[in-house]
Amino acid sequence: MTIEGKVALVTGGARGIGLGIARRLAADGASIALVDVNNDKLGAAAEAIDAIGRPVTTFVADVADRDQVYAAVDHAERELGGFDIMVNNAGIAQVNPILEVTPEEVDRIVGINIEGVLWGIQAAAKKFQAREQKGKIINASSIAGHEGFAMLGVYSATKFAVRALTQAAARELAASGITVNAYCPGVVGTDMWVEIDERFAALTGAKKGETYDKYVGGIALGRAETPEDVAAFVSYLAGPDSDYMSGQAVMIDGGMIYR
Numbered sequence: 001m002t003i004e005g006k007v008a009l010v011t012g013g014a015r016g017i018g019l020g021i022a023r024r025l026a027a028d029g030a031s032i033a034l035v036d037v038n039n040d041k042l043g044a045a046a047e048a049i050d051a052i053g054r055p056v057t058t059f060v061a062d063v064a065d066r067d068q069v070y071a072a073v074d075h076a077e078r079e080l081g082g083f084d085i086m087v088n089n090a091g092i093a094q095v096n097p098i099l100e101v102t103p104e105e106v107d108r109i110v111g112i113n114i115e116g117v118l119w120g121i122q123a124a125a126k127k128f129q130a131r132e133q134k135g136k137i138i139n140a141s142s143i144a145g146h147e148g149f150a151m152l153g154v155y156s157a158t159k160f161a162v163r164a165l166t167q168a169a170a171r172e173l174a175a176s177g178i179t180v181n182a183y184c185p186g187v188v189g190t191d192m193w194v195e196i197d198e199r200f201a202a203l204t205g206a207k208k209g210e211t212y213d214k215y216v217g218g219i220a221l222g223r224a225e226t227p228e229d230v231a232a233f234v235s236y237l238a239g240p241d242s243d244y245m246s247g248q249a250v251m252i253d254g255g256m257i258y259r
Helices: 016-027 039-052 066-080 103-130 153-176 191-204 210-217 227-238
Strands: 007-011 031-036 056-060 085-088 135-140 178-185 249-252
Touching (some): 007 016, 007 066, 007 103, 016 031, 016 085, 016 227, 031 039, 031 066, 056 066, 066 103, 085 103, 085 227, 103 178, 135 153, 135 227, 153 249, 178 227, 191 210, 227 249
Parallel strands (some): 007 085, 031 056, 085 135, 178 249
């Protein structure tokens, strides 16, 4: 079963995991709304979706701003003629010892990683309800949402929070026929992990690439994760085969964390 003809919005969709998700959902038949704060990369991302042969639209938004998230959802519905799937993918990493984290750093990561997901849940659910239809909400958590990692304490806390929001929203929205789930990637070979590795090097004196190699070395399947690995699972969450699944935050990490 496919998502042919559905409309999906992906935040953080201009690159990395978000673009991988958007490409997979388009290949599965969905029309795609790409939302990102980085306008420079949205054009190329839209071209990648267009090459698949599916309708695509773009919208520049900071997910930490509630009004901008609501506007993005309205834009998707207006431009693509419907609204069925919300992927709250946008997020940032932060590498810093807990004793060194500043209020400004906390405000920024909480605004994007927690509030961005919250506003996405709100905007999508209200749109589904206004349209009197069922819907799928899919949130980005992490293996760091199941286990706190040293130097990634605040980041881990935000991803634990995404799990809590996912569970609470699943309970509250079930009566409306809306499912809410989360995906929890491990070490994905994207720009975010380049930044994490560089920050670890600056803080610990490790050689560039050493931290990345260390974490990849702990993956049972023997390789780093790709955006396509994540996107395959998100495709399942977006489709009808997951209709009886809600409130779950599933690890897709190649075998790093076991619960």
